[in-house]
Amino acid sequence: MDEAKSLLAEMSHKALPPDTVTYNTLMQGLCRYGRPKEALNLFKEMCSYGLLPSLVTYSILLDGFCKHGHLDDALTLLKSMQEKKLEPNIVLYTILIEGMFIAGKLVVAKELFFKLFVDGIQPTLQTYSVMIKGLLKEGLSDEAYKLFRKMEDDGFLPDSCSYNVIIQGFLQNRDSSTAVQFINEMVAKGFSADLSTFQMLLDLESHDEMISGFLRGSSLGKKMN
Incomplete structure (x- = not known):
């Protein structure tokens, strides 16, 4: 916060x-380094000078x-935003939904997702992936x-x-059969497993017969060996 204040003071001096x-830009930097409360102070200062926050501003803070x-x-800021007649866009909704999942607030995350359809807001591929x-x-x-099929x-x-x-989600939930189904779909469409997926498959190979058999007989498995 001191660095941000110094920069603002220097700009004003010049x-x-x-x-x-x-x-x-300054708020984004503070949020990136885990200092969102200080970013909020800058937000309040900005507003006190008559500068109007944009949807980008709200996205930075909510994230x-x-x-x-x-x-x-986050919810207080969202309410304040709506009181100013600034309706959140899909980027803001996606940020909020992900935040609710991170906090373990499943019901709120679902409510926000279904509110999109009520409000006539089209979810994106990123929104579906977050859900x-x-x-x-x-x-x-x-x-x-x-939901994947609905998408x-x-x-x-x-x-x-x-x-x-x-x-990765089905592997974490020990549903190897469905995971393999999606791997086959993915490969058929020309996509590849990322490093995290590769690592999870390798970790499961020694004690999961389905994964072991799949890796022995698949082109994906040959790439891993």
């Missing part, structure tokens, strides 16, 4: 008054709050599977990241 972009466990601050990853983290494999039905074709997310 007759270069900081604008919203300057504040956004910082969620990733560092300050969910009450699927969160559901698998909570052990809700059936829900994650259905496809809604016209969002899964990419390499989407496949790796759901494969």
